Amino acid sequence: DAGVIQSPRHEVTEMGQEVTLRCKPISGHDYLFWYRQTMMRGLELLIYFNNNVPIDDSGMPEDRFSAKMPNASFSTLKIQPSEPRDSAVYFCASSPYRTASYEQYFGPGTRLTVT
Amino acid sequence: GNSVTQMEGPVTLSEEAFLTINCTYTATGYPSLFWYVQYPGEGLQLLLKATKADDKGSNKGFEATYRKETTSFHLEKGSVQVSDSAVYFCALSDQGSGYSTLTFGKGTMLLVSP
Numbered sequence: 221d222a223g224v225i226q227s228p229r230h231e232v233t234e235m236g237q238e239v240t241l242r243c244k245p246i247s248g249h250d251y252l253f254w255y256r257q258t259m260m261r262g263l264e265l266l267i268y269f270n271n272n273v274p275i276d277d278s279g280m281p282e283d284r285f286s287a288k289m290p291n292a293s294f295s296t297l298k299i300q301p302s303e304p305r306d307s308a309v310y311f312c313a314s315s316p317y318r319t320a321s322y323e324q325y326f327g328p329g330t331r332l333t334v335t
Numbered sequence: 336g337n338s339v340t341q342m343e344g345p346v347t348l349s350e351e352a353f354l355t356i357n358c359t360y361t362a363t364g365y366p367s368l369f370w371y372v373q374y375p376g377e378g379l380q381l382l383l384k385a386t387k388a389d390d391k392g393s394n395k396g397f398e399a400t401y402r403k404e405t406t407s408f409h410l411e412k413g414s415v416q417v418s419d420s421a422v423y424f425c426a427l428s429d430q431g432s433g434y435s436t437l438t439f440g441k442g443t444m445l446l447v448s449p
Binding site for chain 2: 262265323324325327
């Protein structure tokens with residue numbers, strides 16, 4: 221099993237540009253999560269999906285952030301326009317369990333730097 | 336609401352030393368408890384878990400016991416190795432409200448020197 225796949229692994233962009241992060245969950249997993257990790261705030265849950273439907277997006281910091289899951293094998297997190305304070309490591313995770321409360325499998329993350 | 340508090344790091348130890356990383360939690364229901372580990376440059380991976388009071392989770396020489404009376408889930412290892420250097424996250428999942436997600440602590444960095 222390839223695990224959760226994220227791309228790109230590193231992204232450097234200028235303030236004001238659009239950034240799209242991509243995630244392929246493990247096949248057969250019902251839940252997909254997007255997290256952001258920074259030194260100051262730790263690990264924050266941004267949004268999660270169940271069977272491709274967004275369940276809770278209360279962690280999305282602003283309207284500049286949006287996430288989609290058009291099918292069971294692909295999700296995107298978009299930031300438009302990007303700002304320096306968006307610099308962080310963004311993780312995607314997936315889970316096979318019905319209640320989304322058990323083990324989550326994390327991807328390697330995308331390190332985003334906004335200059 | 337739910338919350339997890341971990342001891343601040345970094346924790347610096349010599350190889351073969353005993354490790355304890357403290358974790359306490361606040362939850363409205365009956366949570367399951369987890370320890371995740373993040374090695375440099377990687378995502379988090381599950382280290383161990385416990386789903387009810389007095390359960391002991393164990394893996395790779397690490398152990399943690401679910402203590403409901405003290406709302407704690409401290410991580411221990413009898414003899415650490417350099418390869419254990421990583422960031423350790425305590426987390427809980429409270430299923431009382433139906434849909435449930437993981438609440439993570441801020442993480443504790445462990446540095447083990449030869």
